[in-house]
Amino acid sequence: MAHTAYVFDAYGTLFDVHAAVRKHAEKLGPDPQAFSFVWRQKQLEYSWVRALMHRYLDFWVLTEQALDTAFALFPAADRSLRADLLNAYWTLDCYPEVPQVLTTLKHNGAKLAILSNGTPQMLEAAAKAAGITDLLDEIFSVDALRTYKTDERVYELVTTHFRVYPETISFQSSNRWDIAGATAFGFRTVWMNRAGLPDEYPDLAPVAVLGDLTGLPALG
The missing domain is CATH 1.10.150.240 (Putative phosphatase; domain 2)
Incomplete structure (x- = not known):
């Protein structure tokens, strides 16, 4: 992997x-x-x-x-x-491709996690409603730090927990500012540009831009 x-x-x-x-x-x-x-x-x-x-x-x-x-x-x-x-x-719909993409990545041997501004209670409720709780290894919330993205300490929650270097993490977000912050931290980033928005941070480029999560497993 x-x-x-x-x-x-x-x-x-x-x-x-x-x-x-x-x-x-x-x-x-x-x-x-x-x-x-x-x-x-x-x-x-x-x-x-x-x-x-x-x-x-x-x-x-x-x-x-x-x-x-x-x-x-x-x-x-x-x-x-x-x-x-x-x-x-509390029970927002997940995007249609999400369960299958997460299942594929899980079957390929990857660890899966959420890293979000949401509170732990919000994220747990959303994951449960979407039926993806069992696919997730961790849910990281900024609430542990009492600050928000793009503070580098937020992204560091992941590397500290998994005890890995940033470049071994593939980070996916639909928010271009979040991708910029994660790229600056050192993550390998993939921008989910669902709305077809312009690139506002060309100096902090993702490794890939996708319209949804469907193509993520193929990126390797």
């Missing part, structure tokens, strides 16, 4: 962050897609700001705060759906 472990970001990589809004789209209001995009963007923005300030709040709190901001920015959205949207976030 070329790599000691395949490590995956969770939200946007394994789990569809827009599934919660999509589940309630008909009731939410006139522009559910834009609402979902703002919810996600604010969630990430708050994590970066909190990390820079060294004023940690866990990812579930940031998820709630980001949702409240989305409601404030979309006054036509039905606020009575707040609890339903938050409940749905």
Whole structure:
């Protein structure tokens, strides 16, 4: 096996962050897609700001705060759906190819792990709902460090646990900024560019860019 472990970001990589809004789209209001995009963007923005300030709040709190901001920015959205949207976030749909790709990698002898900004409780619930818990060797959460990606200590959680050098880890994320951070740390990185976005960090390039996880086992 070329790599000691395949490590995956969770939200946007394994789990569809827009599934919660999509589940309630008909009731939410006139522009559910834009609402979902703002919810996600604010969630990430708050994590970066909190990390820079060294004023940690866990990812579930940031998820709630980001949702409240989305409601404030979309006054036509039905606020009575707040609890339903938050409940749905605990059991986000995984992308269709995820179970089979993880199963293939596992059968090939790889160790599999999640490395995410999410809290341990959020990640365990999402993995259980997706039916992938038994395929995972570890779930790493930034909560252990009380900071967020792209702090290099987050990526170091993986190498410390497995007692390996960074280059033996294949790290997959749909977030280009996360790929940049992991590349700077020394991971072999694969960008899951599901949305066909432009490359914003050309000096910190991944070894491969894929539209989804399907082609990952073939990369070796």
